[in-house]
Amino acid sequence: MPQPSRFRRTLIQVMSVQVLALLLLWALQARYAS
Amino acid sequence: MHWINWVILVSYIVYVVWDGLRRTKGTVNIEGYFLANRNLPWWAVGLSVMATQLSAVTLIGTTGQGATDGMRFVQFYFGLPLAMVILGVTLVPFLHGAKVYTAYEYLERRFDAKTRSLTSFLFLMSRGMSAGTIIAAPAVVFSAVFGWDLTWSVALIGVPTVLYTVLGGVQAVTWADVKQMVVIVSALAAIVVVLLMRMPVPLDDALRVAGATGRLVVFDFSFDVTKTYTFWSGVLGGTFLMLSYFGTDQSQVQRYLTARSVDEARSSLLMSAYWKIPLQALVLLVGVLVYLFYLFQAPPLLYNPAHEAQVRSSAPVEYAAMEQRYVAAGVEREAAARNVVSAREAGDGAAETRALDGFRAAEASVTAVRTEALDRAASVTGQSSRDVNYIIPRFVLDHLPIGLAGIFLAAVLAAAMSSIAAELNSLSTATVVDFYQRWVKPDGSDAHLLAVSKISTAIWGAFACVVATYAATLGSLIEVVNRFGSFFYGSILGVFLLAMMPRARPLGAFVGLIVGMLTVAAVSFGVPSVSFLWHNVIGAVTVVVVGILLSGPKQD
Numbered sequence: 001m002p003q004p005s006r007f008r009r010t011l012i013q014v015m016s017v018q019v020l021a022l023l024l025l026w027a028l029q030a031r032y033a034s
Numbered sequence: 035m036h037w038i039n040w041v042i043l044v045s046y047i048v049y050v051v052w053d054g055l056r057r058t059k060g061t062v063n064i065e066g067y068f069l070a071n072r073n074l075p076w077w078a079v080g081l082s083v084m085a086t087q088l089s090a091v092t093l094i095g096t097t098g099q100g101a102t103d104g105m106r107f108v109q110f111y112f113g114l115p116l117a118m119v120i121l122g123v124t125l126v127p128f129l130h131g132a133k134v135y136t137a138y139e140y141l142e143r144r145f146d147a148k149t150r151s152l153t154s155f156l157f158l159m160s161r162g163m164s165a166g167t168i169i170a171a172p173a174v175v176f177s178a179v180f181g182w183d184l185t186w187s188v189a190l191i192g193v194p195t196v197l198y199t200v201l202g203g204v205q206a207v208t209w210a211d212v213k214q215m216v217v218i219v220s221a222l223a224a225i226v227v228v229l230l231m232r233m234p235v236p237l238d239d240a241l242r243v244a245g246a247t248g249r250l251v252v253f254d255f256s257f258d259v260t261k262t263y264t265f266w267s268g269v270l271g272g273t274f275l276m277l278s279y280f281g282t283d284q285s286q287v288q289r290y291l292t293a294r295s296v297d298e299a300r301s302s303l304l305m306s307a308y309w310k311i312p313l314q315a316l317v318l319l320v321g322v323l324v325y326l327f328y329l330f331q332a333p334p335l336l337y338n339p340a341h342e343a344q345v346r347s348s349a350p351v352e353y354a355a356m357e358q359r360y361v362a363a364g365v366e367r368e369a370a371a372r373n374v375v376s377a378r379e380a381g382d383g384a385a386e387t388r389a390l391d392g393f394r395a396a397e398a399s400v401t402a403v404r405t406e407a408l409d410r411a412a413s414v415t416g417q418s419s420r421d422v423n424y425i426i427p428r429f430v431l432d433h434l435p436i437g438l439a440g441i442f443l444a445a446v447l448a449a450a451m452s453s454i455a456a457e458l459n460s461l462s463t464a465t466v467v468d469f470y471q472r473w474v475k476p477d478g479s480d481a482h483l484l485a486v487s488k489i490s491t492a493i494w495g496a497f498a499c500v501v502a503t504y505a506a507t508l509g510s511l512i513e514v515v516n517r518f519g520s521f522f523y524g525s526i527l528g529v530f531l532l533a534m535m536p537r538a539r540p541l542g543a544f545v546g547l548i549v550g551m552l553t554v555a556a557v558s559f560g561v562p563s564v565s566f567l568w569h570n571v572i573g574a575v576t577v578v579v580v581g582i583l584l585s586g587p588k589q590d
Contacts, residue, residue, distance in 0.1 A: 006076070007122060007300045014304045018115045021312045025108065025252045032245030033252075 035180070035431060035439065042440030043447070046217070047194050050451065053213070054198025054206035063480035067203035067487050068135055068463045069292050074205075076298035078212050080305025082456075083280075083289045084313075085211035087306070088218055090172035090450035092317060093442075098422035100321020101328075104249030108315050109263045110567075113272030117280060118307040120273075122300035125281045125530060126290060130299045135467040137287040137530070144533040145540040147472070152547065153529060154468035156522050157284055158461060162494065165457040166501025171423070172450045173502055178340040179427050188502045195451040196495030199458045200488050204292055207455040214448035221445035222316055224438050225430075229323040232433075233330075239375040240326045246374070246390045247397055249322050252315075260563040271567025274574055278527035285460035324429050329371050331433075335360045335404065337424035341411040348414045356410075360403045367396040454498065462491040521558065524570035525550030528577025535578075539585040546581030550574070 061067050099107055134140045138157070142150035173187035180187075198206045233240055244250055254264045261267065280286045280303065293299035335357050336342040346353045370393040377386035408421055430442045466487045471478060478486070529547050532538040554573040557564055 005297050007297050007304070010301045010304045011119060011122070014115060014118070014308050017308055018311055021315065025105070025315060028105075028241075028250055029252045032241045033248070033250040 036436045038436050039440030039443065042437065043443050046444040047190075047447065050210050050213070050448075051194045051198050054202040054210060057202045057205040057209060061203050061205065062484070064135070064466065064483045064487055066205075067484055068288065068459065068467075070203070070205045070208065072292060073294055074208055074292045076293050076302040077305060078208055079289055079293050079298075079302035080308070081215045082208040082211035082452075083286060083302065083306035084309065085215045085218070085449070085452040086285065086289065086456040087310075087453075088215070088313070088449050089168055089453040090446045091168070092314075093218065093222075093446050093449050094172060094175055094423050094426055096314070096317045097321040097324065098425040100249075100318035101325040101425050102321075102422050104244075104247070104322060105252045105315065105318045106254060106263050108252060108311065108318055109254065109265055109268035110272055111311050111314050112265065112268035113270070113274070114276045114310050115307045116269070117273045117276035118303050120277060121281050122303055124534060126300050126303060127296050128534065129287060130291060130293070130296045134291070135288075136284050136464050137282055138284070138464065138468050141529065141533060141543070142472075145529075145538075145543045149529065149540060149544050149547065150468060151472075152544070153282075153526050154284075154464050156526065158464055160522075161283075161285060161457055161461055162497060163501060165454055165461065165494065165498035167505065168450060168453050168457065169498055169502035170505030172446055174505065175423055175427055178338050178424065179431065181340070184505075185503050188499050191447060191450050192454070192495065192499040192502065195454045196458065196492065196499070199455045200491045200495065203487075204288065204459055207452075207459050208289070208292065210455065211452045214445075214452045217441070217448045218445045219313070221438075221442045222320060224441065225320055225434070226316070226323065228434060228438065229320070229327055232327060233323075235330070235372070235375045239378050240329075241322075242378060242390075243329065243371050243374050243393060244322050244326055246393055247325075249325065259565055259568055262565045262567065267565055267567045271565065271569075271571055274524055274527065274570035275567060278523045278570055278574070282526045282530050283460075284464050285456045288460045288463055289456070321426070324425060327429070327433070330368055332361060332364055334428060335407045336411055337421050337428045338411070339424075339428075341415055341417075341421070345407070345411050345414050349410075353407075353410075356403060356407055360400070360407070363396065363399040363403055367393070367400050370396040458491050458494050458498065461494040462487055465490045465494070521554045521569070522547075522551045522573070524554060524573025525577050527570065528574040528581065531574060531578050532581040535582070537585055538581050542581035542583070542585035543577075545584055546577040546579075549580045550577035 065071055096107065129137055129140055132140050132143065134143075136154065138150045138154040141153055169188055169192050173184060173191055176182060176187040176190070177184045198210060202210075230237060241250065254261065255266070256264055257266050258264060259267070290299040290302050293302050334342065336345065370389065373389040374386060374393050377389045411421070427446075430439050434442065466483060470486055470490070471483060475482070475486075525547050528550050529543050532543050532546060550573045553576045554569045557572055558566075558569060
């Protein structure tokens with residue numbers, strides 16, 4: 001099976017971090033800014 | 035400032051310059067000087083891109099913005115990861131594969147020499163000035179906080195940076211950036227730890243108090259083009275801005291041209307997006323925590339010591355009275371904040387709501403006195419107070435333990451140096467490759483072009499320092515240049531988008547670029563309420579539409 005390129009691996013990691021960051025920011029707003 | 039802080043600061047500067055000098059070895063031609071022989075590891079390039087964007091303004095201004103306005107600014111970066119992915123699959127393979135030195139060089143291959151020269155010239159104009167402002171922003175703060183002459187502050191930041199950039203080229207710039215990222219992130223993390231340790235109430239309660247002031251509103255989904263920071267302006271306008279900045283601005287393009295392959299270039303770009311949103315959120319959160327810190331600790335009425343001294347000497351009795359009112363309002367606000375905490379700990383929802391209302395009223399009283407003081411400072415000094423930029427430096431010098439203040443100041447210097455170094459290196463590249471080599475000496479030897487490149491870097495460095503020294507008097511001129519810069523950012527992106535469309539022709543690209551800039555200028559002056567983030571969308575779309583229309587029917 002061919003190895004996925006570094007770009008694809010980095011892409012998945014980067015997007016995961018962004019989604020996690022947005023979720024945390026959303027949680028921060030939901031808990032404290034209401 | 036304590037001598038240990040000075041030792042840390044000076045040691046850091048000496049180390050960065052020494053390391054830059056060390057990396058001059060092996061740089062024998064302009065490919066080595068400007069592109070590190072296209073042989074840098076992707077993670078170093080990624081960190082370098084990240085460091086370049088994290089300017090001193092981010093550390094000083096954005097933290098201050100977090101303290102006064104809260105977290106909403108983070109929405110500005112929502113388009114960045116998206117832009118990096120789009121660039122990774124579109125422009126990066128084009129530019130890296132074309133083996134160019136500058137992004138604009140590619141435009142000559144695709145269109146013609148005049149489109150290349152115009153875009154490169156626009157880059158030089160806007161970036162030349164902005165290099166000055168990048169030095170000026172921290173220099174002005176340093177000179178106000180330490181009472182130095184502005185020229186000395188500019189020299190402290192500018193001279194070491196110019197030295198290692200001139201001598202070491204992009205190798206020195208990139209490896210210095212890697213270290214600078216480490217210093218910046220460590221300093222921020224240390225400040226967070228100190229703030230958390232010194233918070234007199236539980237963090238959960240403190241954040242609830244900050245939330246009551248609106249500082250923890252992160253997402254604003256209103257589709258209002260007059261608001262600068264909304265979810266939509268960040269995702270749509272921000273994406274176009276980031277596409278334009280990372281795809282067409284030589285200071286960024288040059289970073290990923292140094293990578294070993296297209297795959298590594300794309301990865302480095304993505305790597306720089308990795309921590310952008312979390313890091314910006316952290317920077318803003320530091321500001322929010324500093325705001326909370328000053329709820330329980332008497333804050334200065336004016337954070338800028340130079341302005342404070344001027345206002346105080348111009349009307350001592352009035353200023354003292356204002357300070358007294360400020361202290362009284364601050365004491366009431368602290369009591370109101372503690373009421374919120376007590377109500378939460380008692381688990382009394384109704385009492386908490388009443389306490390929060392009381393806190394908001396007390397906060398409004400504090401803000402009213404501070405606004406009065408800021409207005410007074412503006413009228414006495416004749417300058418916009420920009421007091422927000424002094425919140426963090428004052429906090430650092432007044433409240434951080436010995437050693438940590440030195441590390442923070444080193445981080446501010448590091449942030450300024452990394453941004454300026456990248457600008458100088460890219461300004462020199464565009465000057466030498468797009469103008470000197472293209473129009474003056476196409477057959478220049480490697481040694482000759484390398485010497486010209488070093489001279490060009492030094493000249494741009496001197497120019498940036500001069501602009502920075504006169505930043506206060508050039509204020510309106512710099513504003514005009516920055517505004518002019520926003521006219522063509524989106525338009526240049528439009529030209530690069532056209533370059534990837536087989537149908538586009540040189541005439542369409544050149545005329546499209548000019549029409550795009552004029553359209554954005556018309557919108558900017560005609561409908562000034564439209565947020566600048568939307569200018570990038572308008573410019574890019576106009577250039578593509580005009581370019582395609584002028585390029586005629588599709589040719590087989």
